[in-house]
Amino acid sequence: MSTIQTKKYYHFEDDLKAYPNAWCFIVYSPRGPGKTYSSLKYSLENAIPIVYMKRTNDDVDFICNGKSDYDTSPYYPINRDTGSNVAAKLIDNGIGGFWIPENDGTINGLPISYCLSFNAIKRIKGMDLSRCAWMVFDEFIPQIGERVNRREGDLLLDVYMTINRDRQKRGLPPLILVLFANAEEISTPVTNTLEVVDLMADLNASGKTHYYDEQRGIVIHHITRDEIPLEESEKKGIYQAMANTAWGEKSFGGEFSNNDFTNIQRQSIKGMRGYIKLHYKTHDYYIYQGDKGCYMCKIPTKCIYEYNLNRENEQKAFYYEHQIDLWNECVEERFKFQTYSMYDLIMNFTKFFNVRRS
Numbered sequence: 001m002s003t004i005q006t007k008k009y010y011h012f013e014d015d016l017k018a019y020p021n022a023w024c025f026i027v028y029s030p031r032g033p034g035k036t037y038s039s040l041k042y043s044l045e046n047a048i049p050i051v052y053m054k055r056t057n058d059d060v061d062f063i064c065n066g067k068s069d070y071d072t073s074p075y076y077p078i079n080r081d082t083g084s085n086v087a088a089k090l091i092d093n094g095i096g097g098f099w100i101p102e103n104d105g106t107i108n109g110l111p112i113s114y115c116l117s118f119n120a121i122k123r124i125k126g127m128d129l130s131r132c133a134w135m136v137f138d139e140f141i142p143q144i145g146e147r148v149n150r151r152e153g154d155l156l157l158d159v160y161m162t163i164n165r166d167r168q169k170r171g172l173p174p175l176i177l178v179l180f181a182n183a184e185e186i187s188t189p190v191t192n193t194l195e196v197v198d199l200m201a202d203l204n205a206s207g208k209t210h211y212y213d214e215q216r217g218i219v220i221h222h223i224t225r226d227e228i229p230l231e232e233s234e235k236k237g238i239y240q241a242m243a244n245t246a247w248g249e250k251s252f253g254g255e256f257s258n259n260d261f262t263n264i265q266r267q268s269i270k271g272m273r274g275y276i277k278l279h280y281k282t283h284d285y286y287i288y289q290g291d292k293g294c295y296m297c298k299i300p301t302k303c304i305y306e307y308n309l310n311r312e313n314e315q316k317a318f319y320y321e322h323q324i325d326l327w328n329e330c331v332e333e334r335f336k337f338q339t340y341s342m343y344d345l346i347m348n349f350t351k352f353f354n355v356r357r358s
Helices: 012-018 035-045 057-064 076-082 152-169 189-194 197-206 238-242 246-253 312-331 340-347
Strands: 024-029 050-054 087-092 095-099 113-117 134-138 176-182 210-213 218-222 273-280 283-290 293-297 305-308 335-337
Touching: 012 024, 012 035, 024 189, 035 050, 035 076, 035 134, 035 176, 050 057, 050 152, 057 087, 057 095, 057 113, 134 152, 152 189, 189 197, 197 210, 197 218, 197 340, 273 312, 293 312, 293 340, 305 312, 312 335, 312 340, 335 340
Parallel strands: 024 176, 024 218, 050 113, 050 134, 134 176, 273 305, 293 335
Antiparallel strands: 087 095, 095 113, 210 218, 273 283, 283 293
């Protein structure tokens, strides 16, 4: 286990300096370590132009139309603490910007950062955002009950590629993608598109704070309470009252308590036979069947059934012919999985594919 140095707040620049060759930083935590604050403050102080992503046009409108007595800009606490004067302004529906006004209050020149929603992606195709060095997607893990486009991960990377392509043509370093969230749910459209769900699950289980995939250039940072503990003044009120509840574990501990990892365990396939082969994205998964139940893994074998889940018709065929039976096997704890992403694919099939039972 890596040595954890405790501190009061998170400092994004520490991750930047520790992993200078990374292009993607995924940072999740309990509530309150100051993830967004840290990144915006560092980019402001070092004149780093950024794209600040939010999910909807309403999110951007709320941020950019805050009144003087109710400032909803993410720069408000930075203005308060540092004496800076960053102001938000709505440019168009789903597109905003942040400027440092002149002494007379007028706004001139290019913004220090842009605020964009996914709904505005088509309209930014013609905008040159190549001067921006980072793209920060705040709250990439949606809140419970929040409606999210299942293609959100693809949309995010489409925006990334649009900006990054222009940067590369200008000979600039790759755009840095920064993903911040509270640890609500490990499987999201973004983490599934990046195919980092299992890496995040393994990091949580390891007790370490960082994982760096050097080949892919992806950093995952799990900010724990060991790294940034609550101060004595914070251990009162709701922290004390909810400390030993499920909600408190999720909110204060940041351990993905909404997810069930009990059926994730490696096991021997000795005595089991090949049942179903699933091809999904670029991966092949094999479901084995035995006297004590089923096991899903990447160990190849000849199977009775085979489905290509990249095809709509075969998604529906697998769903109607096998998924409910496999779901019941898992509920009865007779179905084990090598990785969480395999469990998620079977147990939450309709989250990935547009199929429904009649």
